[in-house]
Amino acid sequence: MEKSDTDQDARLFAPMERTGRLFWIFAAVLLSIWLWGIYAWSTQLRRGLSVTGLNVPVYWGLYITNFVFFIGISHAGTLISAILRLAHAEWRRPITRAAEVITVLVLFFGLGCVLLDLGRPDRALNVLLHGNFTSPLLWDVASISTYLTGSTIYLYLPLIPDIAILRDRMPGRRWLYKPLALGWTGTPKQHRLLEKAIAVMAVIVIPIAISVHTVVSWVFAMTVQPMWHSTIFGPYFVVGAIFSGIAGILIAMAIIRKAYHLEAYLKPIHFNNLGLLLLVFALLWFYFTFAEFLTTYYGAEPAHMMIFRSKTEGAFSPYFWTMVVTCFVIPFTFLCNRRTRGTVWGCVVASVSVEVGMWLERFLIVVPSLSNPRLPLTAPSYSASWVEWSLLAGFLAMFILLYGVFTKFFPIVSIWEIREGREQSVKEVITRVESYLPGIPEPIHE
Amino acid sequence: MARWGMLIDLDRCTACQACVVACQVENNVSPGGADQAELGRAISWMRLVPFQEGGHEHGTRPDLRLVPLPCMHCEKPPCTKVCPVKATQIDHDGLVAQVYPRCIGCRYCTTACPYTVRHFNWKRPEWPQPMEQGLSPDVSVRPKGVVEKCSFCHHRLQQAKDKARAENRPLREGDYQPACVETCPAEAMVFGDLDDPRSGVSRLSESPRAFRLLEELGTKPKVIYLSKGAWGGEV
Numbered sequence: 001m002e003k004s005d006t007d008q009d010a011r012l013f014a015p016m017e018r019t020g021r022l023f024w025i026f027a028a029v030l031l032s033i034w035l036w037g038i039y040a041w042s043t044q045l046r047r048g049l050s051v052t053g054l055n056v057p058v059y060w061g062l063y064i065t066n067f068v069f070f071i072g073i074s075h076a077g078t079l080i081s082a083i084l085r086l087a088h089a090e091w092r093r094p095i096t097r098a099a100e101v102i103t104v105l106v107l108f109f110g111l112g113c114v115l116l117d118l119g120r121p122d123r124a125l126n127v128l129l130h131g132n133f134t135s136p137l138l139w140d141v142a143s144i145s146t147y148l149t150g151s152t153i154y155l156y157l158p159l160i161p162d163i164a165i166l167r168d169r170m171p172g173r174r175w176l177y178k179p180l181a182l183g184w185t186g187t188p189k190q191h192r193l194l195e196k197a198i199a200v201m202a203v204i205v206i207p208i209a210i211s212v213h214t215v216v217s218w219v220f221a222m223t224v225q226p227m228w229h230s231t232i233f234g235p236y237f238v239v240g241a242i243f244s245g246i247a248g249i250l251i252a253m254a255i256i257r258k259a260y261h262l263e264a265y266l267k268p269i270h271f272n273n274l275g276l277l278l279l280v281f282a283l284l285w286f287y288f289t290f291a292e293f294l295t296t297y298y299g300a301e302p303a304h305m306m307i308f309r310s311k312t313e314g315a316f317s318p319y320f321w322t323m324v325v326t327c328f329v330i331p332f333t334f335l336c337n338r339r340t341r342g343t344v345w346g347c348v349v350a351s352v353s354v355e356v357g358m359w360l361e362r363f364l365i366v367v368p369s370l371s372n373p374r375l376p377l378t379a380p381s382y383s384a385s386w387v388e389w390s391l392l393a394g395f396l397a398m399f400i401l402l403y404g405v406f407t408k409f410f411p412i413v414s415i416w417e418i419r420e421g422r423e424q425s426v427k428e429v430i431t432r433v434e435s436y437l438p439g440i441p442e443p444i445h446e
Numbered sequence: 447m448a449r450w451g452m453l454i455d456l457d458r459c460t461a462c463q464a465c466v467v468a469c470q471v472e473n474n475v476s477p478g479g480a481d482q483a484e485l486g487r488a489i490s491w492m493r494l495v496p497f498q499e500g501g502h503e504h505g506t507r508p509d510l511r512l513v514p515l516p517c518m519h520c521e522k523p524p525c526t527k528v529c530p531v532k533a534t535q536i537d538h539d540g541l542v543a544q545v546y547p548r549c550i551g552c553r554y555c556t557t558a559c560p561y562t563v564r565h566f567n568w569k570r571p572e573w574p575q576p577m578e579q580g581l582s583p584d585v586s587v588r589p590k591g592v593v594e595k596c597s598f599c600h601h602r603l604q605q606a607k608d609k610a611r612a613e614n615r616p617l618r619e620g621d622y623q624p625a626c627v628e629t630c631p632a633e634a635m636v637f638g639d640l641d642d643p644r645s646g647v648s649r650l651s652e653s654p655r656a657f658r659l660l661e662e663l664g665t666k667p668k669v670i671y672l673s674k675g676a677w678g679g680e681v
Contacts, residue, residue, distance in 0.1 A: 048590040049551075050568035055486035057562045059553040119551020119566060119591025126531040126550050137530040137554055223558040224524055224663050373562045374660060375515070376497055379486045 012415050015260050015407050016166065023404065030401040037394015040387045041116070049119055051387045057373045058382040060117070060366050066392055067113035068362040069244070070106050071144065071216050072237070076245030077103030078151040079209040080277075082202040090429060091273050093421045094265040094413045098256060099249045100155040101412070105402050106248075107148045109395045116391055136218045147205070147212045154201045157194065160184050161416040176409070213241040220365065226303040227296060227369050236288045243281040243327075244358035247351035250274055252403070254348045256412050265413050271347040272338075278350060279335035286328045289361075306372045315381060316368050319360050326357030448617070449540055450598060451640035451668040452627065453647045454514055457655070458634035461512035465626035465635065466492050469516075472599060472625035474585045476571030489565040491596035492516045492626050514635075516626065517542060517563045517596035518659065518667030525555035525564060534593070540668075541598050549592040556593055560660055561667075564595045598637075599624035619645055640668065 044051050054061050077099035084092035115121050131138050164184035167177035184190060217237035220228040230236075250271065257266040293312075296304050311320045330353040340346030367382055406412070434440045469475065469492040478488050494512040519542050526534050526542060533549040536542055556564040570590040573581070581587065584601040588594050606622040619638055627635040638645035647670075650656065655672040 048567070048569040050482070050487070054568070056488075056565065057556075059556045059566060114552075117552065119553070119593075120549065120589075123531075123548070123550045126533075126548055130531045130533075130548060132527075132530055132532040134527040135530040135554070136528065137552060141530070219554070223528065224560055225557065370557060374560050375495055375562055377495060377562055380484070 009415055009418065011260065011262060011264065012411050012413050012418070013169065015412065016170070016409065019408060023408075027401060027404065030397040030404075033397035034394045034401065037391050037397070040390035040394065044116070044387050044391075045121075051385060053383050053385040053388065055379060055382065057377060057379055058367060058370045060370060061382055062363075062384045062388040062392060063113050063117035065359070065363045065366050066395065067110055067117070068216055068237075068366070069359050070110035070113060070395075072213060072241035072244045072358065072362070073248045074103045074106045074110060074147070074151075074245070075209055075213060075238075075241040076106075076248040077101065078147075078154055078205045079103075079242060080245060080249065082154070082205050082209075085198070085202045086206075088432075089273075090421060090425055091270055093417045094262075095249065095253065095270060095274070096158070096417070097155075097410075097414045098252050098412050100151065100158075101403060101406050102245075102248055102252060103151045104148070104155050105399055105406075107144065107151070109399055111144060111148075112395065136215065136222045139215045140219060143208065143211045143215045147208050150201065150205045150208050154198075154205050157198050157201060158414055158417065159410060160194065161186065162411050162414060165415055166411075173409075210238055213237045220369075225369050226301070226372070226374070227307045228365070230292065232288065232292050232295075236292060239281060239284045239288055240358055240361060243278070243285050244355060246274060246278045246281060247354035247358070250278065250347045250351040251355070254344050256407065257344065260407070260412070262413060265418070268342050268344065271344050272342045275335050275341040275347045275350065278331060278347070278354065279341070282328055282331040282335065282354070286332075289324075289327075303372075303374050307368050310368050310372055311364060315371075316364060319364055323357045323360040323364060326353040327361060328357075330357075447538075447540065448639040449641040449668065450519070450603075450622070451638070451647050451651070451670060452516065452519075452598070452624070453636040453650050453656075453670045453672065455634045455636075455650075455655075456511065456513060456671055456673040458632045459512075459514065459630075460632050460634075461494055462631065463494060464629045464631055465514055466490060466494065468625040468629035469596070471580075472582060472585070473597070474571075474581050474587050475594075476573060477577075479572070482568065487566075487568050489567070489571075489594065491563075491565070491594075493563075513671070514626070515561065515563060515659075516669060517598070518561055518665065518669045519596075519598055521666035521668065522664060524558045524560060524663075524665060528554045528558045530554065537600075539600070539603060541600055541603075542595075543597065543600065544592075544594055546586060546588050546592050546594065551591040551593065553593065560663055560665065564593055566593050567591055599626075 052061065052063075077096075081092065081096040081099045084096065115124060118124060127138065127141055131141075133139075160180075160182060161184055163177050164181040164186065167174060167181045170177070214234040214237065217233035221230055221233035223229060253266050253270070253274075256262060293308070296308050310316050331350040334340045334346050334350040334353075337346075340349075371379070371382060373379075470477070470490065473491060475489050475491060482488060493515050495515045497511045497513055499509040499511060519540075521536075521540075523534075523536065523542050526536060529535075530552060531548055531550055533545045534542060534555050535545075551566065553566055556562075556566055567588050567590050571587060584605070602624060603622045606617060610617045610621060619642070623637050627637040636646045636650055638647035640648050640651065642648055650672065651670045653672055655674055656670050657673065658667045658670055661667070
């Protein structure tokens with residue numbers, strides 16, 4: 001039994017047991033992009049933020065855009081996985097791990113963006129020493145670090161049984177797996193405890209995740225600046241975050257499916273189901289955006305209209321309309337049609353489009369409001385410098401590389417949860433559905 | 447305790463920019479260089495901002511009004527509450543102060559300030575050689591990466607207080623004047639205690655010509671402007 005089980009899921013072990021040449025080539029490319037980013041960063045440390053394209057009054061640019069974007073992506077994992085777990089969505093099993101890793105990794109890069117943006121990164125700890133709790137930035141520090149802790153635990157807990165499987169299977173790596181497995185032997189008591197811990201964490205991380213992007217939005221919404229000072233920003237940011245998060249999972253799923261030949265685990269039905277979720281969020285995104293822009297337009301306050309116009313018909317209009325197309329038109333078209341939604345490529349096209357669009361959305365929140373101050377100041381327009389772009393590329397490269405490295409040490413599809421699904425859940429689901437209906441005798445519980 | 451305020455009579459102001467230069471010299475503000483100015487990064491605690499009046503309809507001639515713009519030293523400043531490290535606060539003299547050694551350079555205050563009067567040190571400040579020797583010892587030179595802004599020449603208040611204490615008398619009207627006010631050749635600027643009903647600044651602030659910038663935001667600025675004619679609508 002044990003033997004055939006392992007063989008049945010041999011595909012899931014393969015990435016950890018063998019590493020092909022292609023992986024090393026990709027790793028080398030990503031590493032060089034990252035090193036280039038390090039060079040850009042060292043330039044910035046030496047010469048200050050004068051190496052960016054920022055100016056007066058555009059004090060915030062690409063770094064803050066990336067911060068909001070990365071923290072948004074982080075809603076991919078933990079939040080989606082927690083909701084699916086709590087809803088007993090059985091199709092979640094091969095997806096949750098891949099999603100949770102995104103969260104934990106990308107949060108570090110989100111925090112990294114803030115560090116890049118600081119004029120004095122050497123004084124970052126002043127936030128702890130002299131914290132000012134009226135500052136939304138401090139709320140950010142508090143909620144993001146809570147989320148990082150919570151989602152790390154939430155990633156680790158369901159990893160324990162898998163680490164134990166690896167400990168017994170790969171003696172060469174016992175040094176790593178044995179301490180991490182915490183003596184897991186798979187007794188019923190351990191299983192009960194683990195299930196309980198996972199369920200508790202799943203409930204806890206949901207409000208934390210929602211608080212995170214709400215607070216990120218409040219960095220803007222709490223000021224009196226036009227088109228930032230908006231009550232809709234909290235929920236609008238959360239919706240956008242989950243939207244870009246789902247797109248992030250779909251892209252990651254498509255890549256690991258192809259790279260590790262996991263077609264049997266990540267089936268079109270998984271893409272179809274997540275694609276439906278993405279469609280719902282495309283509609284929600286459109287609703288929020290429409291509500292926000294119509295309210296501004298109808299109220300027509302001059303300071304707001306100046307920014308509104310710069311987005312819809314002025315200097316930022318190419319970005320704005322690209323955002324509308326990539327955040328709504330493309331995903332809506334691809335995901336409404338069952339023939340494209342039910343395919344991997346259809347979901348990937350929609351997801352890549354959403355990521356581009358959501359990045360633009362963040363950019364269009366940060367920069368136009370700053371570019372049009374209330375007082376008539378003449379300022380050159382902001383365009384990001386090579387340093388800012390290099391650091392974005394470096395972050396993306398490092399994120400992908402670390403994600404790849406993770407798959408080389410831990411199964412990216414949860415092995416024990418797949419087995420559990422096969423062995424127990426099929427029966428459980430039958431009993432559950434029967435319990436919903438009249439006319440079927442209640443099963444006798446012992 | 448005094449409530450220090452500044453009054454700028456736009457009907458007297460000739461836009462000569464003497465206040466801008468006086469401030470630059472008094473507070474060791476680095477000229478930065480032409481390349482930085484071109485990038486829109488010149489630091490200037492006191493600036494002349496062009497407000498356009500009229501000229502929006504076809505055929506009418508626009509009237510430009512240059513308005514001196516220092517920090518408003520708001521009583522309800524939007525900048526202090528957003529600072530994550532309390533590097534900017536209302537100090538015991540009621541002025542909005544900036545603590546350079548603590549500032550982390552996140553520029554949240556600069557984005558939250560509706561008047562855009564806060565400046566950031568994009569690079570290490572530099573002066574052409576002879577100027578470097580003429581730096582004022584009373585004002586600290588800011589390092590790279592921190593925010594700075596008009597302080598109402600706070601160091602002058604310290605000196606005035608010290609002097610009054612040494613002479614064993616209370617602070618008198620005119621003891622404490624920021625460099626811009628002292629310099630203004632058109633005598634368009636008045637500085638003093640807004641709470642003292644006899645002070646020039648508080649008498650003039652009652653004038654029907656008086657107004658404050660972006661008053662509707664509730665920031666309670668302590669810089670008051672005087673001007674004839676329709677104002678405020680064009681802001």
